[in-house]
Amino acid sequence: xxxxxxxVNNLTKIHGRGCPLCLESTGPEADTNICPHCGxxxxxxxxxxxLYQGEILGIIGESGSGKSTxxxxxYFDDAPSAGEAVFFDEDAQYDLYSLNAAQQRSLRNKRFGMxxxxxxxxxxxxxxxxxxxxxxxxxxxxxxxxxxxxRARSLLVRTEVLENRMDENPKxxxxxxxxxxxxxxxxATRPPLLFLDEVTxxxxxxxxxxxxxxxxxxxxxLDTAMIVVTHDLGVVRLLAGRTLVMKYGRVIETGLTDQxxxxxQHAYTQRLVASAL
Amino acid sequence: MNNTYELPLDEAGYAFGFMDEYAKKEVRRAIxxxxxxxxxxxxxxxxxxxxxxxxxxxxxxxxxxLVGGNDTLKVIxxxxxxSVNAVNLRxxxxxxxxxxxxxxxxxxxxxxxxxxxxPEKLLTEAQILVLQxxxxxxxxxVEPSEARRKTMHGEADYSRLLVKLxxxxxxxxxxxxxxxxxxxxHGHYIIDPSPIPRWDVPKLHQSKALILLGAGREKKIYAVPxxxxxxxxxxxxxxxxxxxxxxxxxxxxxxxxxxxxxSFLDEFSNEAGEKTYQCSDSAYCDExxxxxxxxxxxxxxxxxx
Numbered sequence: 001x002x003x004x005x006x007x008v009n010n011l012t013k014i015h016g017r018g019c020p021l022c023l024e025s026t027g028p029e030a031d032t033n034i035c036p037h038c039g040x041x042x043x044x045x046x047x048x049x050x051l052y053q054g055e056i057l058g059i060i061g062e063s064g065s066g067k068s069t070x071x072x073x074x075y076f077d078d079a080p081s082a083g084e085a086v087f088f089d090e091d092a093q094y095d096l097y098s099l100n101a102a103q104q105r106s107l108r109n110k111r112f113g114m115x116x117x118x119x120x121x122x123x124x125x126x127x128x129x130x131x132x133x134x135x136x137x138x139x140x141x142x143x144x145x146x147x148x149x150x151r152a153r154s155l156l157v158r159t160e161v162l163e164n165r166m167d168e169n170p171k172x173x174x175x176x177x178x179x180x181x182x183x184x185x186x187x188a189t190r191p192p193l194l195f196l197d198e199v200t201x202x203x204x205x206x207x208x209x210x211x212x213x214x215x216x217x218x219x220x221x222l223d224t225a226m227i228v229v230t231h232d233l234g235v236v237r238l239l240a241g242r243t244l245v246m247k248y249g250r251v252i253e254t255g256l257t258d259q260x261x262x263x264x265q266h267a268y269t270q271r272l273v274a275s276a277l
Numbered sequence: 278m279n280n281t282y283e284l285p286l287d288e289a290g291y292a293f294g295f296m297d298e299y300a301k302k303e304v305r306r307a308i309x310x311x312x313x314x315x316x317x318x319x320x321x322x323x324x325x326x327x328x329x330x331x332x333x334x335x336x337x338x339x340x341x342x343l344v345g346g347n348d349t350l351k352v353i354x355x356x357x358x359x360s361v362n363a364v365n366l367r368x369x370x371x372x373x374x375x376x377x378x379x380x381x382x383x384x385x386x387x388x389x390x391x392x393x394x395x396p397e398k399l400l401t402e403a404q405i406l407v408l409q410x411x412x413x414x415x416x417x418x419v420e421p422s423e424a425r426r427k428t429m430h431g432e433a434d435y436s437r438l439l440v441k442l443x444x445x446x447x448x449x450x451x452x453x454x455x456x457x458x459x460x461x462x463h464g465h466y467i468i469d470p471s472p473i474p475r476w477d478v479p480k481l482h483q484s485k486a487l488i489l490l491g492a493g494r495e496k497k498i499y500a501v502p503x504x505x506x507x508x509x510x511x512x513x514x515x516x517x518x519x520x521x522x523x524x525x526x527x528x529x530x531x532x533x534x535x536x537x538x539x540s541f542l543d544e545f546s547n548e549a550g551e552k553t554y555q556c557s558d559s560a561y562c563d564e565x566x567x568x569x570x571x572x573x574x575x576x577x578x579x580x581x582x
Contacts, residue, residue: 101428101432102431102432105432105434124440127440127441127443127444128444128447130443130447131440131443131444131447134439134440134443135436135437135440138436138439138440138443139434139436143439143512143513144512144513144514145443145446145512145513145514145515146514147514148443148512167447167448
């Protein structure tokens with residue numbers, strides 16, 4: 001059996017001051033994620049799951065269902081309101097939210113990777129594509145120019161970005177290429193855990209297919225565990241072994257992707273699957 | 278400065294060193310903190326000085342807080358004792374600190390205030406060097422938010438500065454920072470060592486003299502204490518280097534005035550429109566010249582005898 005990478009327990013994120021009634025008056029049954037008593041937004045509550053080495057976990061749901069909130073809190077972009085997450089590294093384990101800011105930054109730079117839907121969040125558009133990868137390597141204490149250059153080149157070749165465009169600014173790249181640079185950047189430190197937030201949304205179909213292929217190849221090659229957030233059922237069908245379905249900040253269904261797509265149990269999931277083109 | 282200017286009579290009660298004792302005490306406390314945390318930018322209440330911010334008020338406040346009756350002061354601007362900024366600051370100190378000696382000789386000074394240069398002559402343990410700083414934070418080129426810069430300094434997160442060096446090497450095959458070279462002090466904080474040329478950066482490393490840096494406009498004081506590590510930022514395989522002053526034929530240029538080949542040179546155009554080079558440190562140049570004259574005289578005497 002493969003090694004456990006991540007264990008998430010009762011992750012909760014509330015935007016606003018919150019009140020004792022927040023949790024019971026929001027969720028799929030209440031048909032809202034805004035607390036009627038205090039106006040706080042319960043972005044996610046009670047999210048728990050385990051993730052194993054080499055596994056791809058899908059999180060699907062409509063806009064505002066809290067799926068991005070989950071990966072953002074795990075990648076330390078946002079602090080959770082409650083809950084815990086334990087990351088199991090090769091020789092140590094870290095309780096993510098009891099670490100200090102410097103330790104969190106170090107994990108984020110060295111052991112996690114993130115690919116955002118919008119390349120502007122993941123890339124620095126003031127430096128070249130190679131410089132973006134260099135940034136991540138420099139953050140993880142590689143200080144040899146030749147080595148950085150070599151690694152950046154091989155990553156860009158791996159993600160099928162033309163090598164001779166390495167020193168160009170990613171501003172000049174197409175959306176698909178920017179996404180490939182983002183993936184190369186995320187992979188720079190060979191992280192055991194990768195977060196993919198709507199990576200193919202907004203790209204044309206052939207580019208989508210190429211990027212999904214690339215992600216699968218990387219998973220096979222490096223045995224990277226991934227969490228894929230998407231609203232596209234085709235993406236989870238192709239990539240994810242297991243899937244969580246979220247609505248109004250709660251996980252309403254979880255299981256093997258095939259099962260969820262072929263035999264959805266929850267009424268919302270049934271509607272979601274039925275409405276897929 | 279207006280040479281005929283005198284302090285108004287009714288305000289002749291100005292304290293020694295222009296600033297009142299409380300102000301000087303506050304600056305001294307900031308200096309002590311800066312020395313205790315090498316490279317850390319200590320905030321202080323930069324006072325109004327009777328000159329515009331950006332004209333060396335940070336350095337001047339340090340000097341005025343440190344100078345005492347038994348001190349000998351040297352003030353330089355871009356290496357020269359005679360340029361406007363240096364002359365004005367020197368006259369101001371002479372006017373407000375009666376009894377303080379001034380000198381142009383580096384070795385005679387106990388306190389040196391400088392803009393953009395560190396003297397060529399090695400400083401000693403008995404000396405303090407005060408540098409005027411326009412932009413104290415090396416991270417300002419990569420991060421506009423001061424709050425975030427403070428976190429980055431705290432966590433010694435300087436990877437984005439290195440990305441800038443990386444981009445430089447990619448574009449120009451070398452690091453193109455000519456002055457204000459980011460330098461890591463005591464293995465943690467990276468400072469902007471004021472606009473000194475690369476030539477002067479190695480002088481920060483294990484310096485015998487205390488080096489204080491004051492930014493008046495930005496209200497920061499920081500220090501490189503004596504015998505402290507000062508490592509210019511670089512890659513393992515692309516190392517830091519100083520200006521080499523070699524001409525096209527690979528020969529080291531010399532000063533056209535004193536002929537020395539081991540000083541930082543300024544470039545001038547002579548009347549014929551040709552480039553000439555001269556020591557930037559005028560006191561050093563004078564000293565070399567004086568040596569040669571003495572030497573020439575002795576040789577002449579020997580010949581005569």
